[in-house]
Amino acid sequence: xxxxxxxxxxxxxxxxxxxxxxxxNIPTGFGxxxxxxxxxxxxxxxxxxxxxxxxxGKTLRIRVGSGVANVENNEVTLLLSDAALEE
Amino acid sequence: xxxLRKIRTRIKSVQSTQQITKSMxxxxxxxxxxxxxxxxxxxxxxxxxxxxxxxxxAGAEDNPYLTPHAEREKLxxxxxxxxxxxxxxxxxxLLRYLDDSAKKDGREAFLVVAGRWGKDMIxxxxxxxxxxxxxxxxxxxxxxxxxxxxLRELYRxxxxxxxxxxxxxFRSVLSQNPGSRxxxxxxPREGAAAAADVIFEPDRKTLLDTLVDxxxxxxxxxxxxxARTGEHSSRMTAMTSASDxxxxxxxxxxxxxxxxxxxxxxxxxxxxxxxxxALKN
Numbered sequence: 001x002x003x004x005x006x007x008x009x010x011x012x013x014x015x016x017x018x019x020x021x022x023x024x025n026i027p028t029g030f031g032x033x034x035x036x037x038x039x040x041x042x043x044x045x046x047x048x049x050x051x052x053x054x055x056x057g058k059t060l061r062i063r064v065g066s067g068v069a070n071v072e073n074n075e076v077t078l079l080l081s082d083a084a085l086e087e
Numbered sequence: 088x089x090x091l092r093k094i095r096t097r098i099k100s101v102q103s104t105q106q107i108t109k110s111m112x113x114x115x116x117x118x119x120x121x122x123x124x125x126x127x128x129x130x131x132x133x134x135x136x137x138x139x140x141x142x143x144x145a146g147a148e149d150n151p152y153l154t155p156h157a158e159r160e161k162l163x164x165x166x167x168x169x170x171x172x173x174x175x176x177x178x179x180x181l182l183r184y185l186d187d188s189a190k191k192d193g194r195e196a197f198l199v200v201a202g203r204w205g206k207d208m209i210x211x212x213x214x215x216x217x218x219x220x221x222x223x224x225x226x227x228x229x230x231x232x233x234x235x236x237x238l239r240e241l242y243r244x245x246x247x248x249x250x251x252x253x254x255x256x257f258r259s260v261l262s263q264n265p266g267s268r269x270x271x272x273x274x275p276r277e278g279a280a281a282a283a284d285v286i287f288e289p290d291r292k293t294l295l296d297t298l299v300d301x302x303x304x305x306x307x308x309x310x311x312x313x314a315r316t317g318e319h320s321s322r323m324t325a326m327t328s329a330s331d332x333x334x335x336x337x338x339x340x341x342x343x344x345x346x347x348x349x350x351x352x353x354x355x356x357x358x359x360x361x362x363x364x365a366l367k368n
Contacts, residue, residue, distance in 0.1 A: 010131070010132050010135065011132065011228065012128070012129050012132050012133075012228035012231070012304070012305060012308055013125065013128055013129075013227065013228050014128040015128075015131070028288065028289075029289060030288070030289060033288070040284075040286060041284055041285045041286065042285060042286040042287075042288060043139065043142065043143065043285055043286070043287050043288070043294050044286075044287075044288040044294075045288065045289060045293055045294055045297055066297070067297070067301065068136075068139065068294060068297055068298060068301070070139050070142070077135060077139075079132065079135060079136050079139065079301065081228070081232065081301075081304075082228070082229075
């Protein structure tokens, strides 16, 4: 099984998503960016779009606004202007 | 008998007032809970973004909001008033505070108002109002972003050299103090150097801009929420004491009513007794 890491998606109005995931794909100004576990520390600007993350083989989609993503110690934190889980 | 009826109608009207104050108190209490919860959510977010901002290292060199203007002549007050009255001295105390500090400061100033209360009252201060913003009872981040974007524009275009938020700062449910907080220019952060081993995508400056915007949005949002929390708790306190007062008034009036009723009965009995005695003779 692939190693997993913690993903949290936060907005000023609350945390939209917080759980362990195997893989996350973030929309950015220079294309989409895939992150796996044990990524090097990184700060990255997030653009409006759809974020996809894989959790035990299932893929979740979250609509996101602009903001930043912080990667540190196997934890990915996204701070966004707005975000909503897609059904 | 006329007196009795008068007291009864008064009791009824006091009772209906009490019903109103009690329900206003309940409404304020539930709005207070909602606003406080929103405040908690924002705090987690704001802490996190502050933490990340310090990783980028906020030097003064490359962000317009971290650089003070050469002159600091034009002052912009952002006055956050309540949406309604009936909340004790919440709004009036704030206006008095603003009046005092504007007079003490003496610089050319203008106002940006957030909240619906007292358009006429604010005019009496003699400070021109540049624009008013509608803010709901539980301010959303969209409302905060609109206000914050407008303020950023004022600062960037040189319309204002300093932007100060004036609002009721929340100490506890029972006490709020009028206070102010400088929004722009941002104070340079002491000892903030970019973490060396971090990858920046696309580059440090873009991220710094995004994060500073976010920081300003959060500060405005937090101030709005804090002011609203104060408004709701102030109204709750005012309505609690109003309900208590009506309770007291009702007790007094009931006592008066009983007195009047009793004396009416006494008069009636003595009349009957007097009449019967007259018949006997």
